[in-house]
Amino acid sequence: xxxxxVHGYDPRENERLQDQAGTLVDLLxxxxxxxxxxxxxxxxxxxxxxxxTLAQRSPAARFTSVDLSADSITEARRRADQAGLTNVxxxxxxxxxxxxxxxxxxxxxxxxxxxxxxxxxxxxxxxxRLLRPGGTITVIEGDHGSTYFHxxxxxxxAVIQCQVTLQREAGGNALIGRQLxxxxxxxxxxxxxxxxxMVYVDASRPELVDGFTRKTFTAMIAGIRESALARGLSEPxxxxxxxxxxxxxxxxxxxxxxxxxxxxxxxxxxx
Amino acid sequence: xxxxxVHGYDPRENERLQDQAGTLVDLLxxxxxxxxxxxxxxxxxxxxxxxxTLAQRSPAARFTSVDLSADSITEARRRADQAGLTNVxxxxxxxxxxxxxxxxxxxxxxxxxxxxxxxxxxxxxxxxRLLRPGGTITVIEGDHGSTYFHxxxxxxxAVIQCQVTLQREAGGNALIGRQLxxxxxxxxxxxxxxxxxMVYVDASRPELVDGFTRKTFTAMIAGIRESALARGLSEPxxxxxxxxxxxxxxxxxxxxxxxxxxxxxxxxxxx
Numbered sequence: 341x342x343x344x345x346v347h348g349y350d351p352r353e354n355e356r357l358q359d360q361a362g363t364l365v366d367l368l369x370x371x372x373x374x375x376x377x378x379x380x381x382x383x384x385x386x387x388x389x390x391x392x393t394l395a396q397r398s399p400a401a402r403f404t405s406v407d408l409s410a411d412s413i414t415e416a417r418r419r420a421d422q423a424g425l426t427n428v429x430x431x432x433x434x435x436x437x438x439x440x441x442x443x444x445x446x447x448x449x450x451x452x453x454x455x456x457x458x459x460x461x462x463x464x465x466x467x468x469r470l471l472r473p474g475g476t477i478t479v480i481e482g483d484h485g486s487t488y489f490h491x492x493x494x495x496x497x498a499v500i501q502c503q504v505t506l507q508r509e510a511g512g513n514a515l516i517g518r519q520l521x522x523x524x525x526x527x528x529x530x531x532x533x534x535x536x537x538m539v540y541v542d543a544s545r546p547e548l549v550d551g552f553t554r555k556t557f558t559a560m561i562a563g564i565r566e567s568a569l570a571r572g573l574s575e576p577x578x579x580x581x582x583x584x585x586x587x588x589x590x591x592x593x594x595x596x597x598x599x600x601x602x603x604x605x606x607x608x609x610x611x
Numbered sequence: 612x613x614x615x616x617v618h619g620y621d622p623r624e625n626e627r628l629q630d631q632a633g634t635l636v637d638l639l640x641x642x643x644x645x646x647x648x649x650x651x652x653x654x655x656x657x658x659x660x661x662x663x664t665l666a667q668r669s670p671a672a673r674f675t676s677v678d679l680s681a682d683s684i685t686e687a688r689r690r691a692d693q694a695g696l697t698n699v700x701x702x703x704x705x706x707x708x709x710x711x712x713x714x715x716x717x718x719x720x721x722x723x724x725x726x727x728x729x730x731x732x733x734x735x736x737x738x739x740r741l742l743r744p745g746g747t748i749t750v751i752e753g754d755h756g757s758t759y760f761h762x763x764x765x766x767x768x769a770v771i772q773c774q775v776t777l778q779r780e781a782g783g784n785a786l787i788g789r790q791l792x793x794x795x796x797x798x799x800x801x802x803x804x805x806x807x808x809m810v811y812v813d814a815s816r817p818e819l820v821d822g823f824t825r826k827t828f829t830a831m832i833a834g835i836r837e838s839a840l841a842r843g844l845s846e847p848x849x850x851x852x853x854x855x856x857x858x859x860x861x862x863x864x865x866x867x868x869x870x871x872x873x874x875x876x877x878x879x880x881x882x
Contacts, residue, residue, distance in 0.1 A: 485763070486868075488756050490789045518761045521813035522864035533815060536868065540807045542792040593793035597757075597807065597870075 376400030378446040384453030388416030458511035464527030471607035483517030486599035499582030502568040520603035529605025647671030655724030659687030729782035735798030742878035754788030757870035770853030773839040791874035800876025
């Protein structure tokens with residue numbers, strides 16, 4: 341699993357994830373806050389891109405943030421220290437074998453994790469076990485199939501498809517956002533509610549042109565160039581033309597959009 | 612132009628347009644209201660699907676609603692009478708040759724019209740002339756390329772593409788929503804602001820499953836069957852499989868989404 345992980349831990353990727361969290365923080369987090377004293381599990385915290393935001397927005401909640409990668413945990417801990425957080429404990433652990441008792445958390449938060457898992461419902465069901473009855477799970481995922489832009493470009497869609505294919509070959513699903521509702525229901529959650537969070541970018545929103553279209557989405561796609569070529573999913577000229585077409589959408593007459601999905605569900609009472 | 616119009620005036624289509632307005636009314640109209648005494652031009656009112664909502668939401672504004680089709684105007688007038696509206700005047704007129712003086716309106720409203728025009732910027736520029744300086748234009752359009760769903764289905768995308776192709780062959784553009792910003796800027800409007808209005812549908816929203824996925828979008832696609840087959844864009848079995856795949860998204864584990872775009876711009880002062 342680790343080897344195949346598409347968003348790996350390297351400094352450039354790291355910076356991209358950080359930029360992404362910075363640009364999207366309100367869109368994704370504005371409606372998430374946990375009460376004082378509540379115990380919150382962040383499953384799959386990666387390098388802590390969401391952890392700092394989460395913990396700062398709920399300063400009196402107590403977070404346990406876990407990730408499969410020890411390197412990511414080290415980096416996440418460094419960031420949390422740098423931000424002066426005192427309400428987060430980090431642990432290296434596999435989401436499929438978490439070292440916690442049933443019903444030991446009030447809330448669970450999962451962001452950009454299910455997209456990498458071959459068995460997302462199973463992961464959600466295991467997280468469900470860790471929740472006390474009435475506790476909530478919050479899940480945020482993107483969906484690369486939600487991407488469209490102007491000028492439209494088959495070359496750009498083709499490079500995005502390279503990412504979808506790589507992620508599928510790695511056991512994940514880059515189109516998982518649209519499935520949050522059925523996945524949460526299948527995992528046994530109650531009162532599931534999913535809402536789309538669309539990032540709409542045109543030239544009147546220069547901070548998003550730069551922060552999202554250019555430095556988040558296009559940078560992510562550009563970052564899979566070597567993998568896509570090595571796998572024979574594209575050729576250098578075609579790949580570069582696709583990335584160029586994505587950059588083209590950042591011009592004055594361009595438009596780009598992408599949608600994240602945020603789902604919330606509750607652990608059944610008396611289950 | 613008239614012959615090629617894709618959303619024609621016939622009772623079933625009429626009902627679809629009405630259902631659409633009923634289901635989407637808040638999403639599309641909630642932030643549109645005109646001050647008392649203001650003169651508002653609704654360009655391309657069709658059978659009045661938006662007119663009743665518009666006029667009821669701004670009861671002290673005075674609307675002039677025009678459409679190219681005399682039949683549509685007759686039906687729109689009937690509906691306005693039925694709704695007891697007293698603040699709307701209807702006129703049959705071509706959007707490219709409107710019988711009004713420059714700067715005779717405070718506001719212009721255009722909904723589901725540009726998608727049918729071969730020269731949308733030219734139409735917007737003519738509407739711009741009719742606005743007093745500082746007056747606003749509001750434009751609402753869909754974008755069929757914004758459609759995605761679960762389960763995903765190439766057959767469903769193919770029938771949607773039939774509609775895109777038919778509309779393009781008729782001189783229109785079913786992907787125009789994403790272009791509202793550059794179109795309004797190109798037509799000379801100031802302070803242009805576009806916002807997406809996504810219709811997100813899953814089984815937790817049964818009124819949208821029925822009102823939007825089934826009775827609006829899928830009904831629209833099913834309604835082009837004969838045209839698509841006559842034009843050789845599909846074959847009966849393939850077309851029906853695509854429509855069936857759209858219906859499949861209305862099941863308990865399904866998801867469907869579509870995005871409208873709403874743009875507002877202002878007539879330049881001192882222009």
